Amino acid sequence: MIQQVSDFELELMKAIWANDGAALYAQIVEVLESKGTPATKNTIISLLSRLIEKGFLRISKIGHRNKYTALVSEAEYKAAQTETFLEKIYEGNVKDLIATLIQKDLISADEYEQVKKHWREDQGKE
Known part of the structure; x- marks a missing residue:
């Protein structure tokens, strides 16, 4: 880790x-x-x-x-810290994290749509 x-x-x-x-x-x-x-x-x-x-x-x-x-890339560090944060604060519940981002206006509707589009594209690659 x-x-x-x-x-x-x-x-x-x-x-x-x-x-x-x-x-x-x-x-x-x-x-x-x-x-x-x-x-x-x-x-x-x-x-x-x-x-x-x-x-x-x-x-x-x-x-x-x-x-x-x-020896550790920026992407590796961000991913590891995001996982730690998610587990520590949200007990691994991504839905609660996203709900907080939306409720507190920390993510715009456009950004949310971009994330959904990105997720759909990643799902299509599998």
């Missing part, structure tokens, strides 16, 4: 995923700064090390620089 990461660790992963799944330290910092999420070098390096320990990243050397490569 893919474990959850802290909010800032997730921002680091997003920066790496945005770079086709591999980035140098400078590229990660550039993405963070462009989002208005600055942090000290020590914090970033420490959290990148933690992500390596958790199995989310691999590090390799390019000259004197470190290249961080994602």
Whole structure:
């Protein structure tokens, strides 16, 4: 099972995923700064090390620089966290989740129709 990461660790992963799944330290910092999420070098390096320990990243050397490569894709992480959320909050009941999205106007009628269309198309592939 893919474990959850802290909010800032997730921002680091997003920066790496945005770079086709591999980035140098400078590229990660550039993405963070462009989002208005600055942090000290020590914090970033420490959290990148933690992500390596958790199995989310691999590090390799390019000259004197470190290249961080994602071992968990964005899609894999989203799917795992969605499943965890669904089980934890809705006890696996997708219908209740969708009802909440509709009742709280968190999904528009058009988005709902797109989801239904997507589901029907996926069913047709089987």
